[in-house]
Amino acid sequence: MVFLGKNRKIFEDLNIYLPINSEEVFNICQNKVRTMEHLAKLGINMPKFIKLSKAEDIHVIDFMYPIIVKPSVGGGGSNNVFVVQNFSELKNITEFLFKYNAELVLQEYIGTPDNEFTVGVLFGKDGQLINSIAVKRIIENALSRRTMVPNLTGRTDLGSHLVISSGVSSGHIARWSSVTTICEKIAKSLNPTAPINIQCRKVGNEIIPFEINPRFSGTTSLRAMVGYNEPDILIRKDILGEKISTHFPYENGIIMRGLVEYSLEEK
Numbered sequence: 001m002v003f004l005g006k007n008r009k010i011f012e013d014l015n016i017y018l019p020i021n022s023e024e025v026f027n028i029c030q031n032k033v034r035t036m037e038h039l040a041k042l043g044i045n046m047p048k049f050i051k052l053s054k055a056e057d058i059h060v061i062d063f064m065y066p067i068i069v070k071p072s073v074g075g076g077g078s079n080n081v082f083v084v085q086n087f088s089e090l091k092n093i094t095e096f097l098f099k100y101n102a103e104l105v106l107q108e109y110i111g112t113p114d115n116e117f118t119v120g121v122l123f124g125k126d127g128q129l130i131n132s133i134a135v136k137r138i139i140e141n142a143l144s145r146r147t148m149v150p151n152l153t154g155r156t157d158l159g160s161h162l163v164i165s166s167g168v169s170s171g172h173i174a175r176w177s178s179v180t181t182i183c184e185k186i187a188k189s190l191n192p193t194a195p196i197n198i199q200c201r202k203v204g205n206e207i208i209p210f211e212i213n214p215r216f217s218g219t220t221s222l223r224a225m226v227g228y229n230e231p232d233i234l235i236r237k238d239i240l241g242e243k244i245s246t247h248f249p250y251e252n253g254i255i256m257r258g259l260v261e262y263s264l265e266e267k
Contacts, residue, residue, distance in 0.1 A: 047108035072103040111201035113163035121187035134176035
């Protein structure tokens with residue numbers, strides 16, 4: 001995606017439509033430290049975070065457990081994302097991750113898994129907002145969660161288990177206006193010209209984002225099933241020149257995913 005974006009002019013000269021955000025958007029969203037710093041500038045309530053450049057710096061951590069530990073760059077689909085509940089776990093995980101990453105982010109674990117949302121905010125190539133949609137994740141099945149561990153911290157506000165979702169989302173799709181309104185504000189601040197996807201949790205009455213992805217979501221196909229077909233909308237708007245109503249209507253629904261098995265004949 002980054003490579004294609006950097007070579008955008010080649011595609012434009014060939015009259016090929018490229019619904020990919022600018023390098024400036026990638027520079028913010030694909031670095032989790034820059035993402036958090038951008039949210040801080042907007043005055044958005046967000047998890048506390050610390051940039052970690054060497055393992056020894058964990059001795060100055062000043063916020064309570066549990067903590068999310070992840071690479072500052074990369075980690076798509078929740079790869080190499082861990083939840084730690086004490087100093088011993090933090091030490092072991094950071095030592096492991098520093099073998100493969102130059103910089104890590106430690107982030108406060110917030111909320112409960114039953115109030116996690118993945119939110120799409122759609123923009124055309126003219127930078128104008130088209131619409132937004134939220135999926136309230138159902139993370140009770142194995143496909144939809146990367147990690148689930150018993151909560152041993154004594155913090156009952158976080159629920160009985162600490163959960164990190166995977167990139168395979170299922171859930172309840174609806175307007176969720178309290179969620180999409182704040183996500184639209186965040187997305188607009190990036191000046192995007194293609195889809196933005198924001199991960200957040202609702203804690204009390206507050207929507208707290210913890211990650212921004214500057215691309216189509218893994219839930220794009222689920223959204224299309226309720227009448228929110230993002231590729232189709234962009235083709236009709238940006239290529240065919242159709243007028244698309246801002247905040248056009250779509251259906252509510254619960255969409256689940258599963259596995260399909262195939263029997264292949266050996267030859």
